[in-house]
Amino acid sequence: MKYLNEFRDARLVSNAMAEIRSATTRPWVLMEICGGQTHAIKRYGLDQLLPAEIELVHGPGCPVCVTSLELIDKALAIAELPHVIFTSYGDMLRVPGTGKDLFTVRAAGGDVRVVYSPLDAVKIALQNPDRQVVFFAIGFETTAPANAMSVLQAKSLGITNFSLLVSHVRVPPAMHAILGSPENRVQGFLAAGHVCTVMGYWEYSAIAERYHVPITVTGFEPLDISQGILMTVRQLESGTYTVENGYPRLVTFNGNRSAQAVINQIFRSCDRKWRGIGMIPDSGWCLKPEFQDYDAELRFQVDQIQPEESPLCIAGQILQGIKKPHQCLAFGEECSPEHPLGATMVSSEGACSAYFKYG
Amino acid sequence: MCLGVPGKIVEIYEVGELRMGKIDFGGVTREACLAYVPEARIGDYAIIHVGFALNLISEQEAQETLDLFKEIFGP
Numbered sequence: 482m483k484y485l486n487e488f489r490d491a492r493l494v495s496n497a498m499a500e501i502r503s504a505t506t507r508p509w510v511l512m513e514i515c516g517g518q519t520h521a522i523k524r525y526g527l528d529q530l531l532p533a534e535i536e537l538v539h540g541p542g543c544p545v546c547v548t549s550l551e552l553i554d555k556a557l558a559i560a561e562l563p564h565v566i567f568t569s570y571g572d573m574l575r576v577p578g579t580g581k582d583l584f585t586v587r588a589a590g591g592d593v594r595v596v597y598s599p600l601d602a603v604k605i606a607l608q609n610p611d612r613q614v615v616f617f618a619i620g621f622e623t624t625a626p627a628n629a630m631s632v633l634q635a636k637s638l639g640i641t642n643f644s645l646l647v648s649h650v651r652v653p654p655a656m657h658a659i660l661g662s663p664e665n666r667v668q669g670f671l672a673a674g675h676v677c678t679v680m681g682y683w684e685y686s687a688i689a690e691r692y693h694v695p696i697t698v699t700g701f702e703p704l705d706i707s708q709g710i711l712m713t714v715r716q717l718e719s720g721t722y723t724v725e726n727g728y729p730r731l732v733t734f735n736g737n738r739s740a741q742a743v744i745n746q747i748f749r750s751c752d753r754k755w756r757g758i759g760m761i762p763d764s765g766w767c768l769k770p771e772f773q774d775y776d777a778e779l780r781f782q783v784d785q786i787q788p789e790e791s792p793l794c795i796a797g798q799i800l801q802g803i804k805k806p807h808q809c810l811a812f813g814e815e816c817s818p819e820h821p822l823g824a825t826m827v828s829s830e831g832a833c834s835a836y837f838k839y840g
Numbered sequence: 841m842c843l844g845v846p847g848k849i850v851e852i853y854e855v856g857e858l859r860m861g862k863i864d865f866g867g868v869t870r871e872a873c874l875a876y877v878p879e880a881r882i883g884d885y886a887i888i889h890v891g892f893a894l895n896l897i898s899e900q901e902a903q904e905t906l907d908l909f910k911e912i913f914g915p
Contacts, residue, residue, distance in 0.1 A: 482846065493910070517843045623844070626876055701843065704905075730897050730905060731895050740894065743876075
């Protein structure tokens with residue numbers, strides 16, 4: 482496939498690694514924001530090819546992992562309602578809520594359906610006018626254009642039995658939270674390439690400047706990740722801290738303006754609680770008041786929720802780059818992809834699942 | 841979740857007011873919404889995420905990146 486094979490070329494990657502080795506004179510800690518990058522790093526063994534001085538820690542860019550337990554419990558309560566068709570990306574189904582997950586609800590007779598796109602959920606609403614169709618709108622900036630468009634589409638088709646359970650999160654506030662923490666170890670960032678495809682990278686200059694960290698917009702293929710690391714290490718070695726674009730075939734400074742326009746039409750900034758991390762001010766998107774009719778949290782009264790996390794799970798520290806998955810006592814024992822205690826073990830972007838799968 | 845897959849736009853059409861297209865992912869074809877890439881033409885490559893094209897892939901930038909790597913890292 483064009484634009485995949487060339488960027489997975491083993492010879493170019495190993496040359497890139499040699500270049501990283503020759504650029505590195507001191508230890509550095511880099512964080513890749515996105516869980517998709519974490520999985521690529523483990524899958525291709527890129528961390529094994531890096532010089533010993535370079536440590537990669539894994540960021541919170543896994544929407545399934547950071548969706549708060551309260552919201553997952555709300556999703557479970559809504560999905561159990563008899564007149565509801567609950568639609569979701571497949572990754573969410575096995576994420577543990579308090580005592581159960583969406584698979585459990587489905588097994589008990591709940592109508593829980595996996596969709597590929599939120600527009601599929603709108604179609605289901607159109608085909609089932611006597612049922613309430615709820616879409617679990619999780620995700621970072623990458624997913625927001627699709628979720629926002631589903632609301633516009635429902636509105637333009639006059640569909641009233643469709644709503645979103647919104648759990649949108651944004652990357653820059655999470656970077657502030659990580660860098661502002663007294664436990665922070667991160668010295669440079671690989672920014673998430675597809676978030677920046679939508680949003681551009683103008684927002685990141687203030688972060689680089691404030692915390693003196695270089696930030697490189699980075700793609701997802703082995704060569705992209707190697708390039709992102711190389712560009713970041715070169716900045717660290719020379720003592721500079723600017724934002725650079727290592728993914729120019731997709732990312733521009735301003736991003737996709739028409740996608741941003743629709744996001745801004747539908748969503749407003751709001752505080753958001755991140756699973757394992759806690760409340761981060763202004764770190765999420767919620768529906769604007771004029772689109773409240775599409776807000777599942779307002780449509781369904783399911784407030785009597787008492788969320789309870791597993792006492793063993795250290796996902797929060799993992800998501801902030803403070804600990805690695807194998808430092809968890811439950812890793813591979815009480816906690817595995819078949820029986821996850823935390824969301825980081827479930828998702829195809831979760832750090833624990835990457836360590837479990839690829840070692 | 842943020843994984844995007846590159847694909848080639850092989851067909852463009854409207855469904856209601858929405859610009860849609862057929863995307864070829866190396867043999868597998870799926871529908872995607874093209875509302876956010878109004879400049880897209882048949883034959884362009886785009887990155888597709890949850891059924892939406894997020895942006896077109898710049899062939900020139902892709903080639904420049906590859907050339908840069910080849911240049912830096914030898915033949």
